[in-house]
Amino acid sequence: MDRTEGTPVSNTLLERRYGTLGKHSPLFYNEPIHLVRGSGVWLTAHDGTRYLDAYNNVPHVGHAHPRVVAAMSEQAATLNVHTRYLNDRVVDYTEALLATFEHALDRVFLVNSGSEANDLAFRIATQHTAARGILVTDFSYHGNTSALAAVTTGLTAHEGLGAHVRTFHVPDLDDRAQAGRDEAEVLDEALADVDRALASLQEDGYGVAAVILETLFSTEGLPRVPDGYVSGIAERVRRAGGLVIADEVQAGLGRVGSHFWGYQRHGLMPDLVTLGKPLGNGHPLAAVVTTDALMEQFGARNMYFNTFGGTPVSAAIGEAVLRIIADERLMDRSERLGRLIRERLETVVESRPRLGPVKGAGLFFGFGIFADDERREPDPATTKRLVEAVKARGVLISRIGPTDSVLKIRPPLALTEAELPILLDALESAIDEVLPRSGS
Amino acid sequence: MDRTEGTPVSNTLLERRYGTLGKHSPLFYNEPIHLVRGSGVWLTAHDGTRYLDAYNNVPHVGHAHPRVVAAMSEQAATLNVHTRYLNDRVVDYTEALLATFEHALDRVFLVNSGSEANDLAFRIATQHTAARGILVTDFSYHGNTSALAAVTTGLTAHEGLGAHVRTFHVPDLDDRAQAGRDEAEVLDEALADVDRALASLQEDGYGVAAVILETLFSTEGLPRVPDGYVSGIAERVRRAGGLVIADEVQAGLGRVGSHFWGYQRHGLMPDLVTLGKPLGNGHPLAAVVTTDALMEQFGARNMYFNTFGGTPVSAAIGEAVLRIIADERLMDRSERLGRLIRERLETVVESRPRLGPVKGAGLFFGFGIFADDERREPDPATTKRLVEAVKARGVLISRIGPTDSVLKIRPPLALTEAELPILLDALESAIDEVLPRSGS
Numbered sequence: 106m107d108r109t110e111g112t113p114v115s116n117t118l119l120e121r122r123y124g125t126l127g128k129h130s131p132l133f134y135n136e137p138i139h140l141v142r143g144s145g146v147w148l149t150a151h152d153g154t155r156y157l158d159a160y161n162n163v164p165h166v167g168h169a170h171p172r173v174v175a176a177m178s179e180q181a182a183t184l185n186v187h188t189r190y191l192n193d194r195v196v197d198y199t200e201a202l203l204a205t206f207e208h209a210l211d212r213v214f215l216v217n218s219g220s221e222a223n224d225l226a227f228r229i230a231t232q233h234t235a236a237r238g239i240l241v242t243d244f245s246y247h248g249n250t251s252a253l254a255a256v257t258t259g260l261t262a263h264e265g266l267g268a269h270v271r272t273f274h275v276p277d278l279d280d281r282a283q284a285g286r287d288e289a290e291v292l293d294e295a296l297a298d299v300d301r302a303l304a305s306l307q308e309d310g311y312g313v314a315a316v317i318l319e320t321l322f323s324t325e326g327l328p329r330v331p332d333g334y335v336s337g338i339a340e341r342v343r344r345a346g347g348l349v350i351a352d353e354v355q356a357g358l359g360r361v362g363s364h365f366w367g368y369q370r371h372g373l374m375p376d377l378v379t380l381g382k383p384l385g386n387g388h389p390l391a392a393v394v395t396t397d398a399l400m401e402q403f404g405a406r407n408m409y410f411n412t413f414g415g416t417p418v419s420a421a422i423g424e425a426v427l428r429i430i431a432d433e434r435l436m437d438r439s440e441r442l443g444r445l446i447r448e449r450l451e452t453v454v455e456s457r458p459r460l461g462p463v464k465g466a467g468l469f470f471g472f473g474i475f476a477d478d479e480r481r482e483p484d485p486a487t488t489k490r491l492v493e494a495v496k497a498r499g500v501l502i503s504r505i506g507p508t509d510s511v512l513k514i515r516p517p518l519a520l521t522e523a524e525l526p527i528l529l530d531a532l533e534s535a536i537d538e539v540l541p542r543s544g545s
Numbered sequence: 546m547d548r549t550e551g552t553p554v555s556n557t558l559l560e561r562r563y564g565t566l567g568k569h570s571p572l573f574y575n576e577p578i579h580l581v582r583g584s585g586v587w588l589t590a591h592d593g594t595r596y597l598d599a600y601n602n603v604p605h606v607g608h609a610h611p612r613v614v615a616a617m618s619e620q621a622a623t624l625n626v627h628t629r630y631l632n633d634r635v636v637d638y639t640e641a642l643l644a645t646f647e648h649a650l651d652r653v654f655l656v657n658s659g660s661e662a663n664d665l666a667f668r669i670a671t672q673h674t675a676a677r678g679i680l681v682t683d684f685s686y687h688g689n690t691s692a693l694a695a696v697t698t699g700l701t702a703h704e705g706l707g708a709h710v711r712t713f714h715v716p717d718l719d720d721r722a723q724a725g726r727d728e729a730e731v732l733d734e735a736l737a738d739v740d741r742a743l744a745s746l747q748e749d750g751y752g753v754a755a756v757i758l759e760t761l762f763s764t765e766g767l768p769r770v771p772d773g774y775v776s777g778i779a780e781r782v783r784r785a786g787g788l789v790i791a792d793e794v795q796a797g798l799g800r801v802g803s804h805f806w807g808y809q810r811h812g813l814m815p816d817l818v819t820l821g822k823p824l825g826n827g828h829p830l831a832a833v834v835t836t837d838a839l840m841e842q843f844g845a846r847n848m849y850f851n852t853f854g855g856t857p858v859s860a861a862i863g864e865a866v867l868r869i870i871a872d873e874r875l876m877d878r879s880e881r882l883g884r885l886i887r888e889r890l891e892t893v894v895e896s897r898p899r900l901g902p903v904k905g906a907g908l909f910f911g912f913g914i915f916a917d918d919e920r921r922e923p924d925p926a927t928t929k930r931l932v933e934a935v936k937a938r939g940v941l942i943s944r945i946g947p948t949d950s951v952l953k954i955r956p957p958l959a960l961t962e963a964e965l966p967i968l969l970d971a972l973e974s975a976i977d978e979v980l981p982r983s984g985s
Contacts, residue, residue, distance in 0.1 A: 118631055126637035126855070127652050127837070129844025131629050139631035143624045151631075161626065163852060169622050180620035182609050184583045185603065185827040189571050191558055191579035191591075199565035212567050216831040217657040218853055224690045231691075232703050249849060250664045251671075252691035263672050265848035289781040303578075314682055389657040389853035390828035397567070404569025406703035409689060411656055412603060412822055413829035415566070 131335050133503065134496055143168030143517045150503070159516040160501045160529050161531075162469070165358055165383030166429040167519030173386045176425035179212065180418045188215075188415045195238045198420035201427050202392065205365050210378060212400040214323035216394040216417035219354040219381025222391040226377040230348040236312025240302055240342060243272040244507045247317055247352055259324040259507075267309045271302035273338075279462045281480050286532045292331035295400065299338050303345045312348035313375075314459065319368030321356040323513070326506025327471055337370035348399075349376035354391075355469065357516060359430055362467025363441030370466065380497045388422045389413070396428030421508030435518040438466040442520060446470060449529055459484070459540055464511065468520065471505065471512035474540070483510035487539060494535035500528055572837050573943065574936055579884040583608030585959045588941070598847025599956040599968050600941045601907070605798055605823030606869040607959030613826045617864035620858045627857045638860035641867050643834065648820060651841040655855035656834040659794040659821025660832040663757065666817040667692050669763030669835065669843045675750025680742055680782060683712040684947045685764045687757055687792055696757065699764040699947075709751045709950060711742035713778075717768030719902045719913075721920050732771035739778050743785045745789075753787035760807030761796040763953070767904035767911055775811035788839075791815035794831075795909065798823045799870055802880030802907030810906065828862045829853070864960075875958040879907040881959060886910060889969055898923070899980055904951065908960065911945065911952035914980070923950035927979060934975035940968055 109305045122130070135518070139365055142149040145167040161513020166173065180194065192340055199213050210368040216222050222389065231237060239256050241247070246259040255267030259361045266272070276283065276295040279507050283291050294492060306313050316338060322328050357380055364370050366378065376399060403409065413419070424442050430436060447463050447470065454460040461473030474491060478480040488510040505513040516528070559581060562570070567728055585607040588596045598608065606613065626633055626872065639653050656662050671677060679696050681687070686699040695707030698887070715725065716735040723731050745811050756778060762768050778788045796807020804810050806818065815824040816839060821831040843849065853859070870876060887903050887910065894900040894912050901913030901920055914931060916922040928950040936940050945953040956968070 118633055118636060119635045120630065125636060125643055125651075125653055125841045126628065126655075127844050129841070129846070131850055132631070133629045137631045139633075140624055140626060141632075143626065148624075148626070148630075163627065164625070165585075168626075171622070174618060175619045176613060177621055181614045181617055181827075182611070184580055184588075186580060186583065186588070186608075187603065188575045189586075190580075191562065191577045192774045193558055193573065193579075195559060196565060201559065203565055215566075215567055218661065218851070220851075221658065221660065221690070228691050228694060228704070250661070250690045250692065251668050254668060254847075260848040261846070262848070263843075264668070277755075278812075343748040346732070350567065387621075387853070387856060387858065389859070400567045403568050405695075406701070408571070408702070410571055411658070411689060413827070416827060416900070418827065419829070449558065465585065468771070497953060506584070540560065 111352055124157065128368070128403065138186070143289045146517050146524060147293055155499065156464070156496070157500045157527050157531070159514050160503050161416060161517060161526050162360060162515045163382045163387050164353065164517045165386055165435070166426055166435065167517050170386060170519070171262045173422055173425045175387065176421040177418060180421035183417070185416050185418045187412050189410070192319060192417050192422070194417040194420040195415040198424045201234040201424055205427070206378070206394055207374065209374065209396055212395055212397050214400070214411070215419065216391045216393065216411050217354070217413050217537060218248070218391050219379060220250050220253060222381055222393050223247045223350070224250045224252050224380035225393050226317070226350045226379050227315065229314035229377060229393070230350065231400060232406060234314045234346055234350060235401060236314045236346060237331055238270040238306035238311035238313045238347070239270050239505040240299070240306070240313070240316040240324055240347070241272055242275050243271060244319070244326070245319060246321070269306075271305050273298045273302045274332060275311040275322050275325050275328050276334070277326070278331060279329050279464065284422055287354065288331045292334055292337065295331065295334060296337045296341065299341050303341060306321070307345065313342060313345040315350050316342040317350040317352055319352040319355055320371060320373070321361065321469055323355045323467065323469065323505060326467070326473070333337055335368075335373050339375075347375040349373070350377045350379060352379050354379065358383045358466055359436030360469055362436060365436060382431060384426065385419060385422045386426050388419060390419045390423050413511065430518070439518050442522060442525060443467040443470065445525060446520070446529065453533055453536065455535065457540055460536070468518055469515045471514050473506070473511045474511070481507040485509045488512065490536055491539045492541050495531050498531035498535055566883070575933055586957050586964060596936070597908055597940045597964060597967050597971070599954050600943050601957060602795065602800060603822045603827050604824050604957045606866055606873070606875065607957050610826060610869060610959070611863055612869055613829070613865045616861040617828065617858060621860035622756050623857070627852050629850070631849070632857050633865070634857040634860040635855045641864055643868070646818070646834055647814065647983050649814065649836055650834050652835055652837050654829045654840070654851070654950045656833065657829040657853050658688070658831050659792070659819060660690050660693060661835050661851070662819035663790070663792060663819055664690045664692050665833050666790045666819050667755065669817060669839055670755035670790065672846060673788060673839060673842060674752065674754045674786055676754045676786060677709040678746035678751035678753045679707070679710050680739070680753070680756040680787070681710060681712055681744070682715050682758070682762065682765055684766070694923050701977070704899065709746075711745050711812065712797045713738045715740045715765050716770060716774070718771060719904065724755045728771045732774055732777065735771065735774060737779050738779045743781060748784065749758045753782060753785040755788045757790040759790055759792040759795055760811060760813070761801065761906060761909055762911065763795045763945060766913070766951040767909070769904060773909065775808075775813050775925050779813055780816070786936040788816040789813070790817045790819060792819050794821035798866070799876030799879055800884045800907055800909055802876060805876060811936070824866065825859060826866050827861045828857045828859060830863050844935045855911065865970055870958070871959050871979065877929065879958050882962060882965060884960070885905040886969065887963060893976065894949050896977065897982065900976070908958055911954050913946070913951045915950075924950040925949045928952065931975055931979045932974060934979050935971050938971035938975055940971040
């Protein structure tokens, strides 16, 4: 239990970790980072190295934000109980949270993780529609429960896809395959793929319970989708009797800059919105936001209770996060810094044929890395080298997409304009090392 | 957001709550309690009324325990990240937690709720056995995910029992139906019921993945089971190729007094142990403890990750809870106070024919309330009146069992011997009111 900084503990710590959490519990980077402190967008490792965190969306308002810590500590020292007693903290919080949604989305189930939220959304949709079929994109992840393992396409789940699940492919206007094609043509083709999936569910007798969409398509690699794509999916699913679930675990809480919730970028009005990761700035807090009608129907038929969902401590933390986002104008910051980053990165990628266009929205962005100047073959090995080279320069990022060859850059919204050059210089310098300019 | 004490806010608060959490989110008591503070076993309501909490097992070491609050606050102010970085807090905690188990149970998955833990245990068991069948008692509850709704028998879940689920009945030696029968005969009959359920799963082609048992059978109403019952179930399930899941959400962490984990009372060695409610004293912390072999098999086949599972804050809280249990000798206290309570209550129930024998273990106890002196008909209405009468005397309890007519008395282990008479006097006085002695 020696936590003295500076001692060479990491190898031993890794062995001890293998001894309790096992060897499959995932770790980042070739050499895992042993962290001891965090503040704002900064993480300090055991050896004293400081990293700019450009990966974590969970510490949304910044690592160890003093107002979040104070709200948590004060409430924990006062009272922490489940919601079968009345308490004003949970009511205050749910009112503040629902105020960020359109009027029709006026009810909330508080739960403990994005997995619990998506699992509950499936229960609500399946019961409401009396159908079982679920539509999901062909490279996505929505959580780790049994019901969610059955719809997992973006990582390994031994169960395989459920018989009641159909997948569709999300088009990317930036793909070379789409070059020169009309956007309307790409849209029609993509929606025809959705139609095919819906028809298959109907033909096989499952019916359509819901489509689940992560509104940034981040696991999918941040594809740039045609205008009208997301609303087109929703329209088709509803025509088939299904509900629309917007998974905001990645895109939510101002991350996309232009809107508070990612689905709003697409002009979508979901039936169920699931919230997770950033909602409690690291505290296990998640939610399903829905309509009065859907909650009423589900509540009348099920004795649903969640022991840790909506405790005063979770509510106090959630409320502090919302206030900080407002007070520190983090959504505006996400939009402004996102635009600055995009401008500079566009110059960078334009000068290097093996780098694809800048993708994403607000403070969630990246670009593809290719093996050839014509950008035909994605290059996961080089992408991995680049992530490590950026880390060697003191900045933490990762990679996503079906071939793991799109950079995943998603800093806490606490990132400041002054810190921007540290992130961008590290990225550019790493690119210079890993992907030298032709002729240089 | 007026939280000033003493203002008549509760009705308004209830209306506001209905407006966000809906009307089906459960509340206790005829008149819900609006709580503002907690400390030890004491809860303070908005109107200043203080209640002795004899219901909540979640605040295991006591409401707002200063050491838990300090551990949480200190760690939250320092660092809170997921387990894809190395951090010593999570390793320290998992070592301390696993030290409370037998050597064979040497690996742990950290998750956020008992529901997540049981859902994951099902995934592990189903994959390991390549079978789907689940055995569960005929009045139990193990969580709220889709997979757990399919095995829910003890409360309303609209999905109904899954086709792959079979139930069996837990015998109660205290039942009038068993009066005068030999314990061995009751045991044989009960295990024959398990055999029948297993045979049905095999005949219908589901095979046997697992049995899940809450080792106090609390939802079932705290039945007194024959010696050898639980180990007999385990033996039969294993012979059929299934695994044994011990759900310790109720019985765990010294609650039963005689043992740290409830399954140990039954001489059982489970394959998977699921932990929840009290583990984080109210913080969303839960776990699946298992063997190296089961974790290795699951980990090799699945990319399992849990974002909030095992953060440094969760680990710091979990570790503080374990230390407090040891330092304050709470397991011994549970045994000692449990014995004192049992002695006094046995006198009480013996003098009243409509009260059944004292049931439970350690600081989880109760007794049945019947409509007749021969204890043939359970009496839920009188049980409810008794719970309300106890509340009117400033003590919070509830009721359980298939007919909701067994008292559920389950105080935080922070209960002291000095506080015992408050609980017992309130209970006895309420009994005098609701169930007056014949002839008095």
